[in-house]
Amino acid sequence: MARMMKVAIVDDEEDLRQSVSQWLALSGFDTQTFECAEEALKTIGPDWPGVVISDIRMPGMDGMAFLKKLMGIDSGLPVIMITGHGDVPMAVEAMRMGAMDFMEKPFDPDRMTELAKRATNQRRQTLDNRALRKDLAGGEQMIGKLIGTSGPMERLREDILDLGQADGHVLIDGETGTGKTLVAHALHATGPRAGKKFIAVSCAAYAEDALSAKLFGPVEDSGLPLVEEVRGGTLCLEDVEALSSALQARLLTFINDQGTPAETRTIAICNVHGEGQTVEDALRPDLYFRLAALKITLPPLRNRGEDVLTLFTSMSQQFSEEYGCDAPELSAQEAAQLLQAPWPGNVRQLINVAERAVLQSRRGSGSIASLLMQGDDEPQVPAITTEGKPLKEYVENFEKMLIDNTMRRHKGSISNVMEELCLPRRTLNEKMAKYGLTRQDYL
Structure with a gap:
């Protein structure tokens, strides 16, 4: 896990920054060195995926001024200060300003490795929490677009939150104009795949051969078919009832080959709403039951x-x-x-x-x-x-x-x-x- 996080080493002494870099690289860290704070600030921004190890005494912008800049950019960034024996009071002041910890020269390499591990774990947790809050906020925004306080709408929002966290494929049913595509987006935004791709395609908008190539390949311009492009995310099939028997079979194979839990989630939207018509009649039974294991029916406005x-x-x-x-x-x-x-x-x-x-x-x-x-x-x-x-x-x-x-x-x-x-x-x-x-x- 440590290899996924960067460690920026900032020191004007080349020998020191190279020795720190080599030791941490041998310990599995992805290191990046800078000879001055000004250079480091060109790279380090908000949500930068790593931690910083910096000397306190440097020409130009010193470590304290550098720390203040970093805290202004991202107060959750772990910074470890390197200090000489006489600079311990300054290092303590740096911790009051937001530094995570400090190391005295000459420092113990094992302690340096331990501090780097703690810092990267802390940074990873911070970034994960930010990403989660962002995803949840995105889900809340999508659900917020479902305006209404009636009983049916309250139940719909509850269903979206429940099924969004579930892992199975979903069938969305309801009359034209009730907001089925919006609900599909909300299911994706409130679930574990929120940070991954969401791709929607209308099955009624293409001829059978064109839709087959678009979904499963081969793609003429050497691009990826949608089932590959959306891997790990959510594939939303609007007008699923328009799929031919052959394409229903290919879709079923695609779903079955993924196993459980599915790598890619399929959300099918049905627009069959005529008298006596049901999506169950339009789809082969084995595909219907795979898609309808989790089902949402949207309430009509009336x-x-x-x-x-x-x-x-x-x-x-x-x-x-x-x-x-x-x-x-x-x-x-x-x-x-x-x-x-x-x-x-x-x-x-x-x-x-x-x-x-x-x-x-x-x-x-x-x-x-x-x-x-x-x-x-x-x-x-x-x-x-x-x-x-x-x-x-x-x-x-x-x-x-x-x-x-x-x-x-x-x-x-x-x-x-x-x-x-x-x-x-x-x-x-x-x-x-x-x-x-x-x-x-x-x-």
Whole structure:
């Protein structure tokens, strides 16, 4: 493991830095020498994969000034100081400034090796923790894009966190426009392969021969087929139901040859959603059961309740910023129309409606009802479903949206919101607590 970490040796005495370098190289370290601090600083930056051994007394920038620079670049970088007998107080001060330890001249080579091992182990742990935090942050960002607080969305986020850490292949099912590709990205970002490649390919976008070559080779330009390029990462197959029988057989062989745990994870996205159609019918049984051992089915937007208004508000706010205008304010009737719409295109359709609503508002014309009647796939999609919902649900959804919009507009100013909505502070506080709204979200 030590060979994976570098040791930078900084000393103006050539004999000393060469002897230290040779000894540590024999002990299995990857060494790099510098005759002055200025030269070393050209190489050592944040997250540099190694540790530093530096003399204290050097011409130009001395060891103390060098240490201060290094701590400013990366406070987690282990630095071991080399000191003469009379410089021990200075070395102690260096440790107070952030140095890991110090060695007195003439130093014991075994102690030097032991210090280098401790330093590289400490550095490796620091960098691993940073990488883990970065990966987790990436996963949180992906999950954060799955907007909504409804029961189905809470369960979806829990499933992503659970299956992201699992090692098996995954089948993602759900209606068009529900966000299946986004969920695939989130599964990758929250799992152990987060730092590896994620490659998505649509199986419906290529003819059989072209898709076969793209996935398994041979590739005409001498590049790597996708199964090789993505090795160790995640291969996402969109429209998996479009695979021919021959390609299904090759995919099954690829999956089976990896054994358990799989080196490369396969995430299959199914877009079969017609009446009486299932992905189980479209795939050979042995491939289906390999892919569907872990399965996620995304909820349609019409089953997500108040998420419709949350999504519409979020999307219209984004588009209003993009187009440089105010976001449209929904009336109670328009909010009810959004809640009752069947949303055959799901989130993708809602995003389109939100963008058009912003453009309409900028022109000062149009209505939500007219936008809901403009279906993407079929003309005259009905705006209202026949499925009734309790009046209380409509009232609460609208009330939450109204408070949310007003808080956004006034950037969290409670007094301005109280004045506009004619609410006493206690009532506003109770309603914000009821709907999970906090002032800090709007500051």
